[in-house]
Amino acid sequence: MDADLSRQALNANLRLVAGGDRGALQAVYDATSSKLFGVVLRILNDRSEAEDVLQEVYISVWTKAGQFDESRASPITWLAAIARNRAIDRQRQVGRRVSRPIEDAGEVADDGEDGLDAVLRAETSTRLDGCIAELEDQQQKALKTAFFDGRTYEDVATLFGVPTGTMKSWIRRSLIKLKACLGG
Structure with a gap:
């Protein structure tokens, strides 16, 4: 399919998605998922995270297709911007996570209430x-x-x-x- 026809098909399908057409969303997914997955994977460098983000991208497409303006951007540019932004958001979330090897579990503090404190609190509450x-x-x-x-x-x-x-x-x-x- 030549690029102009592909662009026209994506424009048409995004208009249909805005109207709630699930088949059109499937067509958009089929036409763009590999490219958008590549965008997300380059940012996250983690296949599992990239797959999760790609799903979020198409949920956004489903809910925001009515906002797409073909006079402002090509459909693939619009879709890639959504994918890029979602991936960056996820990277920020993942960057804040602190992970340590399982071997360090004995050294990780447990902020939860221990059993004795829970019993004492319950006893005090009952007395009160x-x-x-x-x-x-x-x-x-x-x-x-x-x-x-x-x-x-x-x-x-x-x-x-x-x-x-x-x-x-x-x-x-x-x-x-x-x-x-x-x-x-």
């Missing part, structure tokens, strides 16, 4: 729940509203229909009781 349950109903509600819902003393006072000073006193007395209950 028990201590809150010992408070009067109104104190429980005020304390939970202030601290667990993140409301101000003024907001809580308004909700309970009491002066702000009264609410501050309720919450302060509740906190003193909690501290004593928790052994602090």
Whole structure:
């Protein structure tokens, strides 16, 4: 197929892709995938990453085909620009990844919570729940509203229909009781 006919066919197929024609997308893929794969592979130098990026390229073509303007660029130039940009984006992502050999796994810090910390946290939470349950109903509600819902003393006072000073006193007395209950 001569270059002009190929260009016309790509232009026509991209217009059809913009209208949701899957067959036209397949035709665009068949005509351009090897060239675009070469572009992506040269940038990434990793076949697996390049294959993933090529898939993303055609997803972009599917969603952005309506933006293609044949008066501004040839279809292959437009497609190659999408491929190049996707590959560069992936290269930036891959460049940020830090990988170490599996043999170093014993030396890699685990930022996750260890089992003992999880048990202690759960025990503390259970104790706190028990201590809150010992408070009067109104104190429980005020304390939970202030601290667990993140409301101000003024907001809580308004909700309970009491002066702000009264609410501050309720919450302060509740906190003193909690501290004593928790052994602090």
